[in-house]
Amino acid sequence: xxxxxxxxxxxxxxxxxxxxxxxxxxDQAITKINANEKKLNTFITVNDKAPEAAKKIDDEGIKGPLxxxxxxxxxxxxxxxxxxxxxxxxxxxxxxxxxxxxxxxLEAAGAIDIGKTNLDExxxxxxxxxxxxxxxxxxxxxxxxxxxxxxxxxAAVAAGEVVAALGTDTGGSIRQPAAxxxxxxxxxxxxxxxxxxIIAFSSSMDxxxxxxxxxxxxxxxxSVMAGHDEHDSTSSEKEVPDYRAxxxxxxxxxxxxxxxxFWHEGTHPEVLKSVNEALDAYKKMGATVEEVSxxxxxxxxxxxxxxxxxxxxxxxxxxDGVRYGFRADDVKNIKDLFVKSRSEGFGDExxxxxxxxxxxxxxxxxxxxxxxxxQVRTIFINELTxxxxxxxxxxxxxxxxxxxxxxxxxxxxxxMYMNDILxxxxxxxxxxxxxxxxxxADGMPVGLQIIGKPFAEQEVFNxxxxxxxxxxxxEKVPTALKGED
Amino acid sequence: xxxxDEILHVATLANLKLQDNEVDSFVSQLxxxxxxxxxxxxxDTTGIEPTYNMGDTNSVFREDKGVRTQTREQMLENVPxxxxxxxxxPTIVDKEDDE
Numbered sequence: 212x213x214x215x216x217x218x219x220x221x222x223x224x225x226x227x228x229x230x231x232x233x234x235x236x237x238d239q240a241i242t243k244i245n246a247n248e249k250k251l252n253t254f255i256t257v258n259d260k261a262p263e264a265a266k267k268i269d270d271e272g273i274k275g276p277l278x279x280x281x282x283x284x285x286x287x288x289x290x291x292x293x294x295x296x297x298x299x300x301x302x303x304x305x306x307x308x309x310x311x312x313x314x315x316x317l318e319a320a321g322a323i324d325i326g327k328t329n330l331d332e333x334x335x336x337x338x339x340x341x342x343x344x345x346x347x348x349x350x351x352x353x354x355x356x357x358x359x360x361x362x363x364x365x366a367a368v369a370a371g372e373v374v375a376a377l378g379t380d381t382g383g384s385i386r387q388p389a390a391x392x393x394x395x396x397x398x399x400x401x402x403x404x405x406x407x408x409i410i411a412f413s414s415s416m417d418x419x420x421x422x423x424x425x426x427x428x429x430x431x432x433x434s435v436m437a438g439h440d441e442h443d444s445t446s447s448e449k450e451v452p453d454y455r456a457x458x459x460x461x462x463x464x465x466x467x468x469x470x471x472x473f474w475h476e477g478t479h480p481e482v483l484k485s486v487n488e489a490l491d492a493y494k495k496m497g498a499t500v501e502e503v504s505x506x507x508x509x510x511x512x513x514x515x516x517x518x519x520x521x522x523x524x525x526x527x528x529x530x531d532g533v534r535y536g537f538r539a540d541d542v543k544n545i546k547d548l549f550v551k552s553r554s555e556g557f558g559d560e561x562x563x564x565x566x567x568x569x570x571x572x573x574x575x576x577x578x579x580x581x582x583x584x585x586q587v588r589t590i591f592i593n594e595l596t597x598x599x600x601x602x603x604x605x606x607x608x609x610x611x612x613x614x615x616x617x618x619x620x621x622x623x624x625x626x627m628y629m630n631d632i633l634x635x636x637x638x639x640x641x642x643x644x645x646x647x648x649x650x651x652a653d654g655m656p657v658g659l660q661i662i663g664k665p666f667a668e669q670e671v672f673n674x675x676x677x678x679x680x681x682x683x684x685x686e687k688v689p690t691a692l693k694g695e696d
Numbered sequence: 697x698x699x700x701d702e703i704l705h706v707a708t709l710a711n712l713k714l715q716d717n718e719v720d721s722f723v724s725q726l727x728x729x730x731x732x733x734x735x736x737x738x739x740d741t742t743g744i745e746p747t748y749n750m751g752d753t754n755s756v757f758r759e760d761k762g763v764r765t766q767t768r769e770q771m772l773e774n775v776p777x778x779x780x781x782x783x784x785x786p787t788i789v790d791k792e793d794d795e
Binding site: 304305306308309401402415416441444445447507510512513514516517524528531532533534535536538542543544545546547548549550551553554557559562563565566567569570571573579580582583584585586587588589590592624625628641 | 698702703706707709710711712713714718722725726728729730732733734735736737739741744745746747748749750751756758765766770771773774775776777783785786787788789
């Protein structure tokens with residue numbers, strides 16, 4: 212069975228009609244992952260117990276829409292009894308004793324955890340190159356990055372290893388890899404999904420979301436995993452709609468704002484061409500498209516790197532070699548144990564972020580950096596709120612370029628950070644945002660970004676679905692995988 | 697501009713020790729990034745409240761009642777070194793400090 216051609220609904224139908232068993236689906240997924248692994252490196256850990264769990268679902272009978280469906284989880288989502296590393300040496304041997312709420316909810320709905328996907332170390336990066344377990348490559352071109360930090364999840368979906376995978380998004384880590392791999396990805400509103408059991412990076416921005424080839428599959432998964440969790444006081448008590456059942460591609464009367472600053476001077480012309488074609492398609496479907504301005508966008512990267520790094524430096528203090536993870540040898544005393552375990556356990560990018568954050572929070576720099584960035588964040592949120600008072604959605608490119616070459620930016624952190632300019636706004640303001648395939652640039656996928664009002668995931672899904680049904684990008688097979696199946 | 701001494705001081709605060717051969721590249725990279733971040737100073741933020749938290753920032757209360765989660769054994773499963781069901785760590789107070 213070619214998973215690239217399936218949806219959660221089509222798999223559910225086959226399971227319900229007993230054309231295939233959940234155990235067979237799990238076995239097939241593992242076989243496919245193992246066959247791809249040497250070239251793609253999408254997974255850090257494959258869950259060998261998945262077929263056993265699937266067999267239990269078969270025995271109990273296929274029930275809800277996710278029953279027996281294999282799903283992949285980014286390896287910063289803790290899974291009871293399955294190694295969870297955040298792609299860091301400092302957690303290379305960490306075996307959680309509990310599971311994240313998102314995993315528990317999906318498993319309770321019968322979904323099968325097929326394994327843990329690769330990411331940038333602690334989700335800090337835009338290319339998956341900072342993973343302690345090596346980079347994932349892009350299924351469209353093996354010489355290019357899959358994006359990041361949810362690069363393993365995006366490539367696993369694009370390669371047809373799974374229909375859907377979970378990711379996390381702090382500054383674009385779902386949407387950018389979704390764009391680079393030609394798949395759909397959604398970061399829900401801050402508070403829509405519980406972060407209990409998600410390895411923390413930047414707590415005022417982290418959010419869990421979904422990547423899938425088709426919009427309707429992410430909609431199905433999000434409906435199950437969203438909602439209030441008493442373990443996460445930032446999770447909202449707002450009711451969760453059935454996003455998939457409510458999908459509606461009618462765009463008549465939908466008001467779309469296009470910030471002129473999203474038309475960044477460095478943006479690849481073919482990316483802009485694909486995005487403009489998508490906007491024209493929306494106009495033809497009855498939507499209105501108007502230009503707006505977000506003057507503070509030019510400071511978004513600055514705000515993000517101050518705040519996200521500061522929160523990271525605080526969140527990552529817990530890694531000290533005492534209670535779990537990597538512990539350095541040959542230490543004289545406890546202080547030495549902390550310093551050596553951290554210095555040997557963290558990779559360079561994580562150290563840079565910790566240092567940036569520690570600097571921004573240090574005496575003498577606090578007001579000029581941390582507080583200042585938090586104030587500029589308020590100004591930027593107000594600009595976005597004002598636009599969303601007048602419009603239903605904000606649209607633009609998800610990224611300034613298609614996937615770049617492996618190694619191209621790895622030694623230039625600043626160039627790597629500038630990649631995030633178009634995805635950061637939704638995180639700074641906690642807004643729901645998705646990337647949906649819009650076309651190709653130089654043979655590589657391009658994503659259209661759709662940002663919605665708080666908790667308006669349905670409107671974001673609807674617009675993405677409308678474009679998907681128009682361009683049917685999901686029919687395209689990643690170039691480097693052609694002729695394989 | 698951020699100096700080498702400042703970087704070494706920040707590393708100490710963060711419980712990190714940079715290798716001699718990596719100090720220079722950290723200094724030049726962090727200098728560039730902090731330089732980029734410094735552009736924030738051009739924004740007028742007079743009277744603007746900072747946004748430190750997102751979402752509903754109301755305090756959430758629950759009953760002060762114990763609940764069973766992990767067992768002691770489970771909580772010690774990932775500890776690199778244990779002794780008698782306790783976490784073992786190296787000397788906390790150096791002998792020299794005592795003298």
